[in-house]
Amino acid sequence: MIQMRxxxxxxxxxxxxxxxxxxxxxxxxxxxxxEFVSVLGxxxxxxxxxxxxxxxxxxxxxxxxxxxxxxxxxxxxxxKTVAELSTQVGxxxxxxxxxxxxxxxxxxVAFGPENLAVPREEIRERVEWxxxxxGMSGYNDRSPFSLSGGQKQRxxxxxxxxxxxxxxxxxxxxxxxxxxxxTELYQFLRELKVRHGMTVLLAERDAEEAALFSDKIVLMKxxxxxxxxxxxxxxxxxxxxxxxxxxxxxxxxxxxxxxxRLPGANFSFxxxxxxxxxxxxxxxxRKVRRSR
Amino acid sequence: xxxxxxxxxxxxxxVSVRDLKFTYEGxxxxxxxxxxxxxxxxxxxxxxxNGSGKTTLAKNINGLLRPTSGTVMVNGRSASDLTVxxxxxxxxxxxxxxxxxxxxxxxxxxxxxxxxxMGFTQEDISTKVERAIEAxxxxxxxxxxxxxxxxxxxRRVSIASVIAMTPEVFIxxxxxxxxxxxxxxxLMASIDRLNQEGRxxxxxxxxMNLVAKHARRVLVMSEGRIVLDSDPGGAFSDLELLLQSxxxxxxxxxxxxxxxxxxxxxxxxxxxxxxxRLMLGGGEAK
Numbered sequence: 001m002i003q004m005r006x007x008x009x010x011x012x013x014x015x016x017x018x019x020x021x022x023x024x025x026x027x028x029x030x031x032x033x034x035e036f037v038s039v040l041g042x043x044x045x046x047x048x049x050x051x052x053x054x055x056x057x058x059x060x061x062x063x064x065x066x067x068x069x070x071x072x073x074x075x076x077x078x079x080k081t082v083a084e085l086s087t088q089v090g091x092x093x094x095x096x097x098x099x100x101x102x103x104x105x106x107x108x109v110a111f112g113p114e115n116l117a118v119p120r121e122e123i124r125e126r127v128e129w130x131x132x133x134x135g136m137s138g139y140n141d142r143s144p145f146s147l148s149g150g151q152k153q154r155x156x157x158x159x160x161x162x163x164x165x166x167x168x169x170x171x172x173x174x175x176x177x178x179x180x181x182x183t184e185l186y187q188f189l190r191e192l193k194v195r196h197g198m199t200v201l202l203a204e205r206d207a208e209e210a211a212l213f214s215d216k217i218v219l220m221k222x223x224x225x226x227x228x229x230x231x232x233x234x235x236x237x238x239x240x241x242x243x244x245x246x247x248x249x250x251x252x253x254x255x256x257x258x259x260x261r262l263p264g265a266n267f268s269f270x271x272x273x274x275x276x277x278x279x280x281x282x283x284x285x286r287k288v289r290r291s292r
Numbered sequence: 293x294x295x296x297x298x299x300x301x302x303x304x305x306x307v308s309v310r311d312l313k314f315t316y317e318g319x320x321x322x323x324x325x326x327x328x329x330x331x332x333x334x335x336x337x338x339x340x341x342n343g344s345g346k347t348t349l350a351k352n353i354n355g356l357l358r359p360t361s362g363t364v365m366v367n368g369r370s371a372s373d374l375t376v377x378x379x380x381x382x383x384x385x386x387x388x389x390x391x392x393x394x395x396x397x398x399x400x401x402x403x404x405x406x407x408x409x410m411g412f413t414q415e416d417i418s419t420k421v422e423r424a425i426e427a428x429x430x431x432x433x434x435x436x437x438x439x440x441x442x443x444x445x446x447r448r449v450s451i452a453s454v455i456a457m458t459p460e461v462f463i464x465x466x467x468x469x470x471x472x473x474x475x476x477x478x479l480m481a482s483i484d485r486l487n488q489e490g491r492x493x494x495x496x497x498x499x500m501n502l503v504a505k506h507a508r509r510v511l512v513m514s515e516g517r518i519v520l521d522s523d524p525g526g527a528f529s530d531l532e533l534l535l536q537s538x539x540x541x542x543x544x545x546x547x548x549x550x551x552x553x554x555x556x557x558x559x560x561x562x563x564x565x566x567x568x569r570l571m572l573g574g575g576e577a578k
Contacts, residue, residue, distance in 0.1 A: 042472035043442065094470075149342045175470065178341035178498040179540035205472045208543065245472040250501070250543040253563040261571060272543050276550045279570065 004074040006167050006199040007031040007054065012068035013223075014049055014058060023049040025223030027068075031216075033166070036193045036200045038210035040234075041220035042245025047203035050220075051171045053077065054201065056085035073166065086112065089167045090160025094175040096144075096152035105131070105147075105155050106140040112163045123162075130158040133196075134188065150181035154188075167199035168192065174209070186213045211235050211249040211270045219244060236268040251275045304331040305365070306382075306461055306492050307353055312362035314348055322348040324516035326362070330494070332460070335487045337495045337503040337524075340513030341538025346496045347388070349513070350463045353494075355379040367460065381410065384459035388466045390450035394438040399430055399449050402438050406457040424456035428482055444475035448482070461492040468499060480506055501542045504528070504561040512537050525559030 007030060014024040024046045031037050041047050052058040059066045060082045070077045073088050093099050102108040109127045118126070131137050134154040139147070144155050153173055160168060170189070174182040186209045192198040204210055210217060210231065217234035219227045221244055227234060235241065238248035238256050254275060255267035265282070269275040307330040314323040322345045330336055338346045351357040352364055355376045364371040367382045387393050396402040403424050407417045425434055428448040433441060438449045447467060455462065464483060468476040484506060487493045495507055503510055503524055510527035512520035514537040520527055528534070528545045548560035551570070560566045 042474065043444070043470075176342075178538045179500060180341060180535065180538040183540060242473055245474045247473045247476075247501075250563060251547070254544060254547065254566055257563055257567040258570070261567060272546045272550070275543075275547050279547075279551060280554070 004033070005030055005071070006033045006035070006073060007201070008069075008071045009053075010069045012053070012066070012070055014053065014064055014066050016049075016062070016064040019064070022223055023064075024053070027220075027224050029218060029225050029228070031167075031199060031201055033199055034193065034197045036190065036202075036213060036215045037218060038202045038204055038207075038214040038216075039218045039220055040204055040207055040210060040241075040244075040246045042205065045220040045245075046223040047220060048171050049223075051091060051169050051201075051203055054167070054169045055089040055091040056080060056082045057091075083116065086165070087116070087163050088165055089169055090157075090163055090165035092153070092156050092160050092168065092170040092173050094172045096149070096156040096176075099156050099159070100144040100152060103143060104140065105136065105142050105144055105158075108144055108155055109158045109162045112159060116163075126162045126164065127158075130161040133161060133192070134158045149176050150178075150184070153177065153181075153185065157188075167201065169201045171203045172205065173202070174204075182209065189213065205245070206247040207235050207241060207249050208247065211251075219246070232268060232270060235270045305329050306332045306367055307494075308365040309349075309353070310363045310365075312349075312352060312364060313360050314352055314357060315360045316348075322516055323352070326516075326518060328511070328518065328521075330461075330492060332492055333487070333490055334509055335484075335493045335495070335507050336509045336511060337497060337507035338511045338513060339496075339498055339500070339503055339527075339537075339539060341498065344513040344537065345516040346513055347465055348516075350385060350465060350494065350496055353461075354383040354385040354463060356385065377410070380406070380457055380459065382459050383461045383463065384454035384457055385463045386447075386451045386454045386465060386467065388469065390443070390446040391439070393450050393453065394446060397437055398435050399438055399441075399452075400425065400434045402449055403430075403453045403456045406453055410457060420456045420458055424452040427455060427486065428452040429478070442475075443470050444472075444479065447471070447479060451479075451482070455486065455491075459491075461494065462486060463494045463496065465496045466498075467495070468497070468502060476502075498539065500528075500539060500545075504542050504545070512539070514538075524561055525557075528561070529558045 009027055009029045012024050012027045013022050015022050039047050052062060053070060056077055100108055102111060106127055109130050110123050113123045113126055134157050136154050144152060174185050189200050190213045193200050214231050217231050218225055219234060235249050236252050238252045241248040249270045252270050255269050258267050259265045267278055269278050309326050309328040312323055312326040315321045326349060340346050352359055355371055371379060394402055396405060404421045407420045425431060428451055430448055430452055433445055438446055467479055483493060507524055510522055510524050511518050512527060520533060528541045534541055544563050544566050548556045548566055549558055552558055556569045560569060
């Protein structure tokens with residue numbers, strides 16, 4: 001039997017009501033269970049629309065014209081309610097402020113399961129489990145609005161996790177975070193995948209972290225997937241990424257400049273670790289060492 | 293433009309801050325003693341993690357906030373003697389979120405609003421508005437409602453509406469948040485041009501790639517203090533201090549540090565520079 005996919009989308013088109021423009025225009029995309037997928041594209045490529053589709057806000061709450069076929073964990077999204085989908089797919093938006101509204105961190109994280117009439121004792125367990133997972137244990141009584149940007153984003157993720165979803169969808173979650181906050185967030189998401197088998201789908205404009213943490217990269221443009229593959233396959237050509245409005249990994253720029261200046265060179269590194277190894281072992285590295 | 297090496301004289305200083313402390317209502321001390329001189333024509337990046345005091349400092353310079361103690365001098369005059377409107381002629385501040393400052397029904401009205409309320413002649417106003425629209429590349433959008441534009445365009449409108457008041461100092465607060473690669477490059481090119489025309493630019497950001505590419509001086513802020521004041525190369529050479537300040541240097545700087553044994557300077561800022569230094573170190577390969 002073929003294993004059920006986390007997401008199977010075929011030839012999906014979506015137009016917001018009142019708009020003439022297809023925000024998704026023939027999108028086909030598969031995500032396997034337990035995969036960490038980064039969807040990269042410029043503003044307007046359709047990334048946010050895809051995220052809203054995965055947890056059912058499209059088409060159930062945000063109306064428009066939907067064509068094609070979207071299956072989340074084996075069922076057509078149009079045949080599931082938002083409540084059902086919310087136990088399978090947790091969504092986290094760009095700005096945590098847009099989804100935090102309770103007076104305390106605990107209420108915020110308990111809100112989802114409370115609305116599904118989960119027994120009180122289990123809610124308490126889930127809240128503690130989710131806060132522990134995001135490293136926010138002990139913040140139960142704090143107001144979400146007294147927290148730093150990074151902490152708010154962690155609470156938003158805990159609120160999604162307390163529904164015990166199998167998949168987490170995040171729309172540019174590091175948008176307002178400082179660089180250290182960014183790195184910590186991505187490391188945390190990677191850990192969720194590795195330790196808890198979570199399926200993670202991230203929408204991003206910047207390929208730098210995606211290069212480090214993803215199993216698969218999907219490049220999106222004009223509402224459809226233009227290519228998908230491993231980080232190395234998708235991210236080694238900085239010119240192609242720039243043309244799509246995606247910030248390329250800086251190491252891909254170093255590799256491509258070296259290739260242009262060194263006849264016969266064929267570097268394709270995308271991370272600092274890979275670059276250090278490749279350059280040290282290469283002709284350039286050996287020559288420098290000889291000349292010293 | 294004043295070369296970096298020119299000696300600083302009193303009249304060079306466009307912004308001068310002494311022992312500035314600022315405490316928000318509720319007791320959070322956001323600035324704990326800032327001393328800072330910025331000369332006319334400089335391109336300064338103020339960097340630091342979330343909550344380090346960057347935006348609070350900017351708002352104390354343009355008068356949106358007033359110091360709890362200490363002084364801010366702008367163009368030789370104490371900011372405390374000037375109203376926000378008077379200060380706006382010298383220091384322009386473009387908000388992090390452009391929607392906080394956009395409210396007119398067309399781009400041209402939005403850009404005209406500032407100079408209109410500053411008592412310039414009609415002719416002067418028109419010239420300032422047209423120049424600002426041109427500088428921010430908004431000719432095609434001049435009659436559209438600002439809120440119908442993309443985020444990148446809205447940010448240009450918010451900056452145009454500030455530069456139309458022709459202040460000598462532009463403070464731009466996280467101008468590239470939410471923009472994609474192309475929008476970022478276009479916007480930064482416009483900001484660079486303003487500096488080349490002699491305006492002082494203060495760029496508030498935590499994007500280290502922007503700093504490496506654009507600024508010529510970097511102030512690193514951490515917990516309400518300036519912990520480093522240097523050129524970008526120097527600022528990136530202290531990895532420990534950057535991490536303590538919640539900053540991560542660009543990957544190319546990290547690689548330069550690791551390859552310093554191959555003759556790559558720790559002050560390398562761009563992929564091009566790194567590759568050139570590698571080539572110089574090793575000579576052209578056959």
